[in-house]
Amino acid sequence: MTMKPAARPACAHFSSGPCAKIPGWSPHLLNTESLGRSHRSSLGKARLKRAIALTREVLEVPDTHLIGIVPASDTGAVEMAMWSLLGPRPVDMLAWESFGEGWVSDVTKQLKLRDARRITAPYGELPDLATVDFDHDVVFTWNGTTSGVRVPDAKWIDADRRGLTICDATSAAFAQALDFEKLDVVTFSWQKVLGGEGAHGVLILGPRAVARLESHVPGWPMPKIFRLTSGGKLIAGIFEGETINTPSMLCVEDYILALEWAQSVGGLRGLIKRADANAAVVQGWIDGRDFASNLAQLPETRSNTSVCLTLKADESVPKKMVKLLEAERAAFDIGSYRDAPPGLRIWCGATVETSDLEALMPWLDWAFAQAAAG
Structure with missing residues (x-):
């Protein structure tokens, strides 16, 4: 049984729009x-x-x-x-x-x-x-x-x-x-x-x-x-x-x-670097799981902002995961778009901290185990 993670992302805002505010926003x-x-x-x-x-x-x-x-x-x-x-x-x-x-x-x-x-x-x-x-x-x-x-x-x-x-x-x-x-x-x-x-x-x-x-x-x-x-x-x-x-x-x-x-983070190049690093965290998690795939089939066409995943599971599983993660305040608004194939969509744009995505990944494992078990 996958254990519930002890640590949550400091900011659980992974919506693809409106997206997370800049770090430290007030x-x-x-x-x-x-x-x-x-x-x-x-x-x-x-x-x-x-x-x-x-x-x-x-x-x-x-x-x-x-x-x-x-x-x-x-x-x-x-x-x-x-x-x-x-x-x-x-x-x-x-x-x-x-x-x-x-x-x-x-x-x-x-x-x-x-x-x-x-x-x-x-x-x-x-x-x-x-x-x-x-x-x-x-x-x-x-x-x-x-x-x-x-x-x-x-x-x-x-x-x-x-x-x-x-x-x-x-x-x-x-x-x-x-x-x-x-x-x-x-x-x-x-x-x-x-x-x-x-x-x-x-x-x-x-x-x-x-x-x-x-x-x-x-x-x-x-x-x-x-x-x-x-x-x-x-x-x-x-x-x-x-x-x-x-x-x-x-x-x-x-x-x-x-x-x-x-x-302050290096202009366009700094923003691209942050988004690339964020997307790499999610792709690394996908690569290590036999039940998850990037919806974008070719690596060169994969987004570094709106990263979309499909799961080898009943289409009810991602919906259950979204609810579980929101209830735990580990991730908000990561369900796939209503017209897209069932799955998850995790925003990896530059305002998201890489450490928050790293903290989210164990929660995906936990939520999948819970949802797939019924």
């Missing part, structure tokens, strides 16, 4: 001067510009690309890009998990683009990237949050492409190296790798995307919340801290705090 660390002030005041704009500047620095976004803070989290940023940019060319829609499938559905059922091609793969696999036509626009997720499968790099993207690449990078940004020379649009939200608060997204546009915005008029009505141009010209203020709708300055300050913490 509301007392937040700069509160902007709270209760207009986001259009000189102070409000300065803090929003600070968030944009830190994003560029930490994420290593080249000066050729614009960065804007937009409403409705990563979902809002992706929808804004698709509604504003798609239409002039056929589009290849890549999907290998639920969020990618969501973008496929929106393009085919809402925008009703006839020249939309689905290139898909089941959970655990990548589609055949060699079949992508870069004369088309291409929409894809860099890291499949609900499958734990990521693209290994950007080598498959044609540098001389004629279409645009629109990349949902919400669970990859700040943990995986994004090649901005190959990405015309990048989106993410604050509540993933940096553990920020929800409801705000980031939209990064390269020069090819800006050129498309200023030369293309969408063939459908554009909600105000999606509008990036006025009179055929880019609304530059969006990328200078003038948000489309009112942001939460409390969330902005929390994001700035997380970005400053990211600088």
Whole structure:
């Protein structure tokens, strides 16, 4: 009989979104001067510009690309890009998990683009990237949050492409190296790798995307919340801290705090190193168990953030494990996504301490033994 571990993780927050706050987080660390002030005041704009500047620095976004803070989290940023940019060319829609499938559905059922091609793969696999036509626009997720499968790099993207690449990078940004020379649009939200608060997204546009915005008029009505141009010209203020709708300055300050913490741990390289070390702990546990497998079949496609596991057991076992671990306060919110195969999903992003994952692993053994025994 597997004994119940004596020690618990110091922080049991392993949710894949919203994710764990930065180590040592406290509301007392937040700069509160902007709270209760207009986001259009000189102070409000300065803090929003600070968030944009830190994003560029930490994420290593080249000066050729614009960065804007937009409403409705990563979902809002992706929808804004698709509604504003798609239409002039056929589009290849890549999907290998639920969020990618969501973008496929929106393009085919809402925008009703006839020249939309689905290139898909089941959970655990990548589609055949060699079949992508870069004369088309291409929409894809860099890291499949609900499958734990990521693209290994950007080598498959044609540098001389004629279409645009629109990349949902919400669970990859700040943990995986994004090649901005190959990405015309990048989106993410604050509540993933940096553990920020929800409801705000980031939209990064390269020069090819800006050129498309200023030369293309969408063939459908554009909600105000999606509008990036006025009179055929880019609304530059969006990328200078003038948000489309009112942001939460409390969330902005929390994001700035997380970005400053990211600088303190070595910037992008430090963040990637932390996520890699965390994922290695979970993979090491998987490798030592005959009842657990990484849902991502190929090592080079395995996520270092949303690590997804399947278990050789009745599908009720992972659900029982989740309840047992929550009751013991050893792990919160590690069940697989509702559309994914039954299993566990353990967040390994940079705000998670490696020592907490090391403490969690014996609890997985205990919970599995308890759940499998009935």
